[in-house]
Structures are given as structure tokens and as C-alpha cells.
Amino acid sequence: MRYVFDQGEILDESKVSVSIRNKGLNYGLGCFEGIRAYWNEYQKQLFIFRIWDHYKRLNESGNSLHIQVPYTPIQLIKWTIQLLRQNNVREDVYIRPMCFKGANTLRPDLTDPFNRVTIYCTAFEYKPKPALKVCVSSWSRTGNNMIPPQAKSTGNYLNSGLATTDALLNGFDEAIFLTDEGNVSEGPGENIFIVKNNRLITPPISDNILAGITRDTVIQIAKNHLFLSVSEHSLSRTELYSADEVFFTGTAIEIKPIINIDHRKIGKGIEGDLTKKIRFHYENIVRGNNPHYLSYCTPVY
CATH class of the missing domain: 3.20.10.10 (D-amino Acid Aminotransferase, subunit A, domain 2)
Structure with missing residues (x-):
């Protein structure tokens, strides 16, 4: 799916990058959610399941880890709906919001204020066995x-x-x-x-x-x-x-x-x-x- 959310904008994914020096990447300093949306063919509607609860938990995770999410759950819900519409999603989809330390510094502390938020969505490919x-x-x-x-x-x-x-x-x-x-x-x-x-x-x-x-x-x-x-x-x-x-x-x-x-x-x-x-x-x-x-x-x- 072509478009992603990054720091308050919906962009073509090709325009988004993370430095190899990024502290969140180097030390795993981030929190995330996994959200699913389901396509109802009869209603011709895409339903996001318990999105409020997921974004509430994302904010709680951030608070626990000193990685404060710089958006409220309501703001993130609005961005997610806009992202799904812009990608014209009409199938079951997995949504991955993530907040991670955005600085390119060496020390693995959690005190710097730059917390970067990204959201992407992808067709769901994880198909475990029936049992x-x-x-x-x-x-x-x-x-x-x-x-x-x-x-x-x-x-x-x-x-x-x-x-x-x-x-x-x-x-x-x-x-x-x-x-x-x-x-x-x-x-x-x-x-x-x-x-x-x-x-x-x-x-x-x-x-x-x-x-x-x-x-x-x-x-x-x-x-x-x-x-x-x-x-x-x-x-x-x-x-x-x-x-x-x-x-x-x-x-x-x-x-x-x-x-x-x-x-x-x-x-x-x-x-x-x-x-x-x-x-x-x-x-x-x-x-x-x-x-x-x-x-x-x-x-x-």
C-alpha cells in the first residue's frame, strides 16, 4: 500500500526513511500496536476493530517507557482513517502504528524529547495453521x-x-x-x-x-x-x-x-x-x- 503516515503527514512511502544512526532502531527504544481492519463485503464497509483501545494502550505504553506519544488517541484515529481512505483499502488489512526515539544519538537513554510516530498498513499475510x-x-x-x-x-x-x-x-x-x-x-x-x-x-x-x-x-x-x-x-x-x-x-x-x-x-x-x-x-x-x-x-x- 503506497501511502504511510509520518510525523503529522501522509506521504508516499518512498519519501520516508530512517537513518541507520537512529537511536530507536539501534536500541529498540519504541512502542507499537497491531490493529486490524476487516472488510465486510455485504456492507461494502471496512471496520477497524477496537481502534480506541489500541491507541489508548499505545499512549499508556509510551508513558511507561518515557516515550510519550505526541498525539492523542482521537488524533491517531483520524489519521488512521484518512490513511486507509487514501490507500483505498477494501480488503482485510493490518495496521502498524509505532512511536520510537527519533534522535540520531549514541547514548541509549530515554530522556530526549524527539518521539517519532509512523503508521503503515499492509495486506495481511500472516496465515498460521488451523490448529x-x-x-x-x-x-x-x-x-x-x-x-x-x-x-x-x-x-x-x-x-x-x-x-x-x-x-x-x-x-x-x-x-x-x-x-x-x-x-x-x-x-x-x-x-x-x-x-x-x-x-x-x-x-x-x-x-x-x-x-x-x-x-x-x-x-x-x-x-x-x-x-x-x-x-x-x-x-x-x-x-x-x-x-x-x-x-x-x-x-x-x-x-x-x-x-x-x-x-x-x-x-x-x-x-x-x-x-x-x-x-x-x-x-x-x-x-x-x-x-x-x-x-x-x-x-x-
């Missing part, structure tokens, strides 16, 4: 006193990259992090849920997870539509193996069943009934087909 075989990673999730996992920071994704790479090299589709205490945390870019005895359980924020927007949507679906008991509490590694169902959630991966962990079959080894029902509701909500959740869907046209 995943995963492993518990030998890498621990970064903790609250290392790089705050509640902030979506660029530097923290080296931790994710190491875990995913190890998983792929060992024949798995993805990894699951544990905390240093041995509690289940999350995937490299996903939150995790288990189903046990018709109850939905997910790790709490205190177990070094990102407060996922898809995670929150799933909790609402489970409570309001499926009338499931939902609890947030710490999980041990062995509770993964004995679960009836396990699934990942995330903006990129959406709702994805996990059918095998560490070479152990989960449940019946296929997508479980509750996972399938949650996924069905989620897919309807994001395309603007559920009237109860239209406030989450921002129309572009």
Missing part, C-alpha cells in the same frame, strides 16, 4: 522489573523472537513462555486460555502478560454469550497438558486452537467445541455483524 502444535519454551518471559510486559515495546520482542525461533527449529508452530516462578505466562505474541471442566481460565496480568485486547473480547464473549465461568489465575505447566482445550488469542492470530503441547495431545487432538464457538462469535464481531458490539467497529467509509 497449532506448540512447546513450552526454555526462554522465560521478561519480567515486570526487566522490560514491562504490559507495555508493547519493540525491544521486548527479541525475547519473543528467540522463543519462536527455537520452537520452529524444533518442529513446533509456536512457543509458550513460563515466568521465572514457573507459571504459564503467554505466547511470544499471544495470550493463552485453557478450558477445564467447562470453565475458561487465563493467566493474570501479574504473570508477565500483555493485557490483550483480543483476550478481553474473548472474556466478554465467554461471559455474555456462552455463559461460561471465566477466571484469571496462575496456571502450572502441567495444567496445560491436562486441559480439555487450549487456545491462543491475539490481534494477528485471532482465536487459534492448540492441539498438542510438548508432544502431548490436548483433549481430543482437534479444535474443541468451546474454542470453535468463541471463534465463531469473534469472527462475526470484528466484521461488524454483531449489533451488540458495533461500538467496537469503526467504519472507514
Whole structure:
């Protein structure tokens, strides 16, 4: 897609560059969001899903990291809608806003005031398998006193990259992090849920997870539509193996069943009934087909 947003302007991407001396690039001093917009062919409309919540979280990440975003969520929403219109997007699309240190200086501090904001959008090419075989990673999730996992920071994704790479090299589709205490945390870019005895359980924020927007949507679906008991509490590694169902959630991966962990079959080894029902509701909500959740869907046209 030809046009991008950079520092208050929508420009042809060929006119935008970042110096190799850039401090944000050299040290991973930035924060970002991943947002999706869904094309509804019947309505001929593009809906951005929970854009306010994403930009609110971007600002919160920036505040946590001393990388203050120089635009309000409302301003960023307006720029994003204009960017999608200018690119004439009429398909499912991924949107990547990022705020990073813009100075070309050597010291890796966060005190300089130049925080650069860019937004680009791209046709969504990430197509994971319908069901995943995963492993518990030998890498621990970064903790609250290392790089705050509640902030979506660029530097923290080296931790994710190491875990995913190890998983792929060992024949798995993805990894699951544990905390240093041995509690289940999350995937490299996903939150995790288990189903046990018709109850939905997910790790709490205190177990070094990102407060996922898809995670929150799933909790609402489970409570309001499926009338499931939902609890947030710490999980041990062995509770993964004995679960009836396990699934990942995330903006990129959406709702994805996990059918095998560490070479152990989960449940019946296929997508479980509750996972399938949650996924069905989620897919309807994001395309603007559920009237109860239209406030989450921002129309572009």
C-alpha cells in the first residue's frame, strides 16, 4: 500500500526513511500496536476493530517507557482513517502504528524529547495453521522489573523472537513462555486460555502478560454469550497438558486452537467445541455483524 503516515503527514512511502544512526532502531527504544481492519463485503464497509483501545494502550505504553506519544488517541484515529481512505483499502488489512526515539544519538537513554510516530498498513499475510502444535519454551518471559510486559515495546520482542525461533527449529508452530516462578505466562505474541471442566481460565496480568485486547473480547464473549465461568489465575505447566482445550488469542492470530503441547495431545487432538464457538462469535464481531458490539467497529467509509 503506497501511502504511510509520518510525523503529522501522509506521504508516499518512498519519501520516508530512517537513518541507520537512529537511536530507536539501534536500541529498540519504541512502542507499537497491531490493529486490524476487516472488510465486510455485504456492507461494502471496512471496520477497524477496537481502534480506541489500541491507541489508548499505545499512549499508556509510551508513558511507561518515557516515550510519550505526541498525539492523542482521537488524533491517531483520524489519521488512521484518512490513511486507509487514501490507500483505498477494501480488503482485510493490518495496521502498524509505532512511536520510537527519533534522535540520531549514541547514548541509549530515554530522556530526549524527539518521539517519532509512523503508521503503515499492509495486506495481511500472516496465515498460521488451523490448529497449532506448540512447546513450552526454555526462554522465560521478561519480567515486570526487566522490560514491562504490559507495555508493547519493540525491544521486548527479541525475547519473543528467540522463543519462536527455537520452537520452529524444533518442529513446533509456536512457543509458550513460563515466568521465572514457573507459571504459564503467554505466547511470544499471544495470550493463552485453557478450558477445564467447562470453565475458561487465563493467566493474570501479574504473570508477565500483555493485557490483550483480543483476550478481553474473548472474556466478554465467554461471559455474555456462552455463559461460561471465566477466571484469571496462575496456571502450572502441567495444567496445560491436562486441559480439555487450549487456545491462543491475539490481534494477528485471532482465536487459534492448540492441539498438542510438548508432544502431548490436548483433549481430543482437534479444535474443541468451546474454542470453535468463541471463534465463531469473534469472527462475526470484528466484521461488524454483531449489533451488540458495533461500538467496537469503526467504519472507514
